[in-house]
Amino acid sequence: MNAPFFLTAPELKQFRAKLLDWFATYQRDLPWRRDRDPYRIWISEIMLQQTRVAAVIPYFEKFCARFPDVRALAEADEAEVLRMWSGLGYYSRARNLQAAAQQIVREHGGTFPATEQHIRALRGIGKYTTNAILSIAFGKHHAVVEGNVARVVARLEAVRGDLREGSRWESLQRTADHLLAPDAPGNWNQAMMELGATICTPRSPQCLLCPVEKFCRARKLGRQDLIPEKRKKRATxxxxxxxxxxxxxxxxxxxxxxxxxxxxxxxxxxxxxxxxxxxxxxxxxxxxxxxxxxxxxxxxxxxxxxxxxxxxxxxxxxxxxxxxxxxxxxxxxxxxxxxxxxxxxxxxxxxxxxxxxxxxxxxxxxxxxxxxxxx
DNA sequence: AATACGGGGGC
DNA sequence: GCCCCAGTATT
CATH class of the missing domain: 3.90.79.10 (Nucleoside Triphosphate Pyrophosphohydrolase)
Structure with missing residues (x-):
């Protein structure tokens, strides 16, 4: 079933230690990293969908100040929620966010659910966001795969083709599952994403600054600029x-x-x-x-x-x-x-x-x- | 499997 | 201009 894994057990251990050390030293100071409040983690994850960190920060601050918890969000006017979202884009995220808040009040008494089944059932929450919340807010063993992680893993394994095509994404998920550091799932996921966002970038990756360069097949092959392959896009x-x-x-x-x-x-x-x-x-x-x-x-x-x-x-x-x-x-x-x-x-x-x-x-x-x- | 959904920052 | 970003829901 699984392809043979590309790291030996000792290599994997070292890989995890190196990346976690790097993250501990170099992680950015972001507003949603101040605590483990699942509500705030959730809001940040929704805002960050297809949206850059820099764009999210001011919205996150304002939104959380106006709606400090699930109940406040659930009871607000929809227009007010949309107003706080105005300019961020992908507005169905805001509508779904409030619908989910009302779901949490109705079905969980206002307490953010802590199980995969219940989180995944919330409006606007898919596999990525489920795993992000489970790991970051609740310390559970769920690996995330999004744009950054997919690119990092694809380069580590020198994966060919469009990452979002066919079963490729699921294969990347399996590798991510395997890499996950069991002692620190939340930090691990954030470290993988942080690496993708700041070092292992889509263009001109900074391999010389990468803490895990020696484990990277793309780097060994000199193909870090060719992986991942470009996504096919719809004509404008x-x-x-x-x-x-x-x-x-x-x-x-x-x-x-x-x-x-x-x-x-x-x-x-x-x-x-x-x-x-x-x-x-x-x-x-x-x-x-x-x-x-x-x-x-x-x-x-x-x-x-x-x-x-x-x-x-x-x-x-x-x-x-x-x-x-x-x-x-x-x-x-x-x-x-x-x-x-x-x-x-x-x-x-x-x-x-x-x-x-x-x-x-x-x-x-x-x-x-x-x-x-x-x- | 393909498509729709915002907007902006970086080169 | 082009690329693509801490994706999800719908068809």
């Missing part, structure tokens, strides 16, 4: 959008509510995904003439009054949503009095801190503000 698709910032002379504007999936998708079809199901400016896909497309859309949503107004073009906004490269043309549409729109919110252009919005909406608001400042 360009999307042209036009958006209207409806403002009055007091600097207030109109924001539309998060689009619902499924029902009532008569309007611009994939706007929901492009605005991340968050509050957003009236936006439409552009076919030929941005202004007439936008006018047509506003006539439906806002009413005839908008159509008569002047559309002042703002600077073009570029934004990426997974594989889509969005090019968005924003227009300022001024009103003496803002039209009434069902379900819409009216708020100050300069203050978006009270609503959950994506960074695309932030960019548009900034452009509108710049234009307003110049007039």
């Amino acid at each position: 698709v360009g999307v042209q959008l036009a958006t209207a910032v409806l403002v009055d002379d007091r600097g207030r504007c109109i924001l539309l509510p998060p689009p619902k999936n499924g029902a009532g998708k008569a309007l611009a079809d994939d706007i929901p995904t492009l605005v991340s199901k968050m509050w957003h400016f009236p936006t439409v896909a552009v076919s030929e003439d941005p202004v007439s497309d936008l006018r047509g859309y506003l006539k439906n949503v806002v009413g005839a009054t908008a159509v008569l107004s002047r559309f002042v073009p703002l600077r073009k906004i570029r934004h990426a949503v997974t594989y889509r490269a969005i090019s968005l043309l924003p227009f300022l549409v001024k009103f003496k009095e803002l039209p009434r729109v069902r379900g819409a919110k009216i708020l100050l252009l300069k203050d978006f801190s009270s609503v959950p919005v994506s960074n695309l909406t932030r960019k548009v608001a900034r452009a509108a503000l710049e234009a307003a400042d110049h007039s």
Whole structure:
């Protein structure tokens, strides 16, 4: 079943000691390493999914200050949770986080569960996060495999091919299971990830600084820059959008509510995904003439009054949503009095801190503000 | 097995 | 510009 392991028993022992020593000396001081509170470990692990440490730190601090424990998170308004997440991306993480908090209150009396079965059953928690929490917060023997560990192990064993393809990932998991230092599972997992994040990086790995260089097959073969092989990625698709910032002379504007999936998708079809199901400016896909497309859309949503107004073009906004490269043309549409729109919110252009919005909406608001400042 | 989901930092 | 990051849920 298992391929023969690439380290002898004494080598494995030395490998573990070297990496744990290195971690003890060089680990970064990160806010979620201050204690073993499973709640805080959990929050950090969710935030860190596909997101760099540097981006997470300020969000983690704010989020934990606002929601210090499971119960606080479970009882909060969803909009408030999303607001704290606004700008971090992958917003389903925030929705799932709160759903899981409510699950923990309902099924575990508010105490974070400590078994694999119960943790894995929580919304938004997969195999990686389960093992991370079990090892880091509870000291249990579960090895994690994510981007860093996969790369480190792949180089150690000189694994060929796309790491996420076929059964390769499971094979890496088996090796990670075998490497796991039984005396310190939490530190071990973090050490493996830390090594991948700081030394054994995707490009230009710093092998000369690596504590376990002598165990690395890729290094022996001089192939550390060729492993892992590049992931196949979906081709990027360009999307042209036009958006209207409806403002009055007091600097207030109109924001539309998060689009619902499924029902009532008569309007611009994939706007929901492009605005991340968050509050957003009236936006439409552009076919030929941005202004007439936008006018047509506003006539439906806002009413005839908008159509008569002047559309002042703002600077073009570029934004990426997974594989889509969005090019968005924003227009300022001024009103003496803002039209009434069902379900819409009216708020100050300069203050978006009270609503959950994506960074695309932030960019548009900034452009509108710049234009307003110049007039 | 393939796809969708944000956003930014590093080169 | 391109790569990819402390992944998960859905189809």
